[in-house]
Each structure stands twice: as C-alpha cells, then as structure tokens.
Amino acid sequence: NAGVTQTPKFQVLKTGQSMTLQCAQDMNHNSMYWYRQDPGMGLRLIYYSASEGTTDKGEVPNGYNVSRLNKREFSLRLESAAPSQTSVYFCASSDGPNTEAFFGQGTRLTVV
Amino acid sequence: AQSVTQPDIHITVSEGASLELRCNYSYGATPYLFWYVQSPGQGLQLLLKYFSGDTLVQGIKGFEAEFKRSQSSFNLRKPSVHWSDAAEYFCAVDDPGTYKYIFGTGTRLKVLA
Numbered sequence: 001n002a003g004v005t006q007t008p009k010f011q012v013l014k015t016g017q018s019m020t021l022q023c024a025q026d027m028n029h030n031s032m033y034w035y036r037q038d039p040g041m042g043l044r045l046i047y048y049s050a051s052e053g054t055t056d057k058g059e060v061p062n063g064y065n066v067s068r069l070n071k072r073e074f075s076l077r078l079e080s081a082a083p084s085q086t087s088v089y090f091c092a093s094s095d096g097p098n099t100e101a102f103f104g105q106g107t108r109l110t111v112v
Numbered sequence: 113a114q115s116v117t118q119p120d121i122h123i124t125v126s127e128g129a130s131l132e133l134r135c136n137y138s139y140g141a142t143p144y145l146f147w148y149v150q151s152p153g154q155g156l157q158l159l160l161k162y163f164s165g166d167t168l169v170q171g172i173k174g175f176e177a178e179f180k181r182s183q184s185s186f187n188l189r190k191p192s193v194h195w196s197d198a199a200e201y202f203c204a205v206d207d208p209g210t211y212k213y214i215f216g217t218g219t220r221l222k223v224l225a
Contacts, residue, residue: 004155031211040121042202042217043156050211058212090155092213098144098163098206101213103155 002026006091006104013081013111021076021107023091031094032074033101034058034066036087043090049074050096081111114139114207118216125193126224133188133219135203144206145186146213147177151199159201162186173197198223 007022025032030051035043035058045058047066055066063085065077074093078085088108092101115138125131137143144163148156160171167179177188186203203216 033213035215040217043215045212048211056211092156094213097208097211100146100158100161101204102158103148105155106153 004091004093004102004104006089006107008107009105011107011109013078013109015082015111017081018077018079019081020078021089021091021109022073023075023104024073025091025093025102026072027093027095027102028071029093029102030071030096032068033092033094034064034074034076035090035092036060037090037106038087046076046089081109083111085109086111114143114205114214116203116205116214116216118201118203118219120219121217122220122222124222124224127195128192131188131190131193131197131221133201133203133221135186135188135216136184137186137203137205138184139205141208142181144208145177145179146204146206147171147175147186147188148202148204149173149199150202150218156202159188193221193223195223195225197221 004025033048034046044060049055049068052071067075091104094101117136146161147159162179200218200220202218
C-alpha cells in the first residue's frame with residue numbers, strides 16, 4: 001500500500017531557485033492538501049484541492065503555487081525560493097469533509 | 113474561526129506510567145476530531161478519530177481519547193507508556209464545509225527508561 005507518495009524526500013535550494021514538489025495518492029481520494037511544518041507552529045495549510053479541477057489558498061499561500069494535475073497528483077511549486085521557506089512539507093489526501101487525512105512522509109527543504 | 117490548542121509543548125513520563133495529552137478546540141457545534149502521531153523523520157499517522165456517538169474512542173497502539181463537550185476537550189490517554197511512544201502528537205479538527213483540517217501546535221512526548 002503506497003498511500004501518499006512525495007518526492008523528493010530532501011532538497012537543498014539556493015535563494016531564488018525554483019522547484020516543484022510532487023505528490024501522488026493511490027487511494028482514489030477527492031481532496032488533497034499541502035502543509036508546511038515548522039518547529040512550535042504545528043502544521044499550517046498552504047493550499048488545498050477539494051476535488052479535481054479546483055484549488056484554494058490555505059493559511060500561508062504566499063510564495064507558492066499548486067497544480068492539481070489529475071485526481072492522483074497535486075504538485076507544489078516554489079517559483080523563487082526564500083530562506084523563510086525552509087521547512088518540512090507534507091502532502092495529504094482525504095475522501096473529503098468529515099473523513100481523516102492520510103499523509104506522505106514529507107519533504108525536508110532547506111533554502112540557503 | 114475554528115482553533116485547536118495543545119497547551120503542553122513538551123511532556124516527559126517514565127516508561128510504564130500513565131499519559132494524558134490535552135487538546136481543546138474552539139467550535140460551536142460538535143466537531144470531527146483527530147489525534148495523529150509523528151515519529152521522528154516520519155509523516156503523520158492517525159491514532160484515532162471522533163465523529164459522533166460514544167464519547168470514549170479507542171485507537172491504535174493502546175491509545176484512547178475522550179470527547180467532553182462541556183469542556184471543549186478531546187484528551188488523549190494511555191494507561192501505560194512504552195519507550196516506543198516517544199514522538200510528537202497532534203490534535204486536529206475538521207473544519208466542516210471548508211475541506212480544511214486545523215492542527216494544534218503539537219506535544220512532544222519523551223519517555224524515560
């Protein structure tokens with residue numbers, strides 16, 4: 001059971017570089033999410049996709065863009081990385097409201 | 113807006129001792145509540161969930177949680193902690209109609225041998 005798969009697991013970027021974090025789920029879930037985790041701040045929602053074809057901003061969307069490529073895949077793009085985006089990024093999926101979310105293993109991103 | 117508060121940032125217990133992790137939420141109606149566990153370097157794993165019905169819910173790894181509407185709380189408990197329970201624990205609430213999950217800031221559990 002793969003569940004939610006994120007790539008890459010680790011990444012180091014220089015300030016100003018761009019990159020895309022990939023996420024895929026094989027549970028046929030409708031909704032997908034991107035969170036960032038920073039010490040003492042819990043998980044903060046960056047963007048989410050309630051269903052294929054829709055995306056919405058979460059709590060901390062600035063500096064990020066997302067694409068819901070199809071039902072399985074939801075990517076997060078950093079157009080011009082900044083040190084403040086150093087964090088651990090988690091992708092999650094769920095079958096929609098009132099169900100639990102399933103998480104990937106995370107991507108540890110460092111921007112120098 | 114809904115919010116989740118975990119008042120304890122760090123908790124240390126001895127192996128074999130009982131454990132209670134606190135979680136308070138802010139929401140008018142009965143929310144959908146979750147506890148997740150995160151081991152170092154890993155993603156989040158669901159321990160248990162409360163949607164409705166019996167206010168005492170059982171989860172995996174011997175954990176349970178009790179929903180108390182009067183106190184707006186959903187505390188996580190375990191009668192006897194094992195060294196492998198050392199991890200970070202997150203309480204979360206489903207924000208109905210918004211497709212969002214709101215997480216607390218987490219409680220890091222340390223277990224002394």
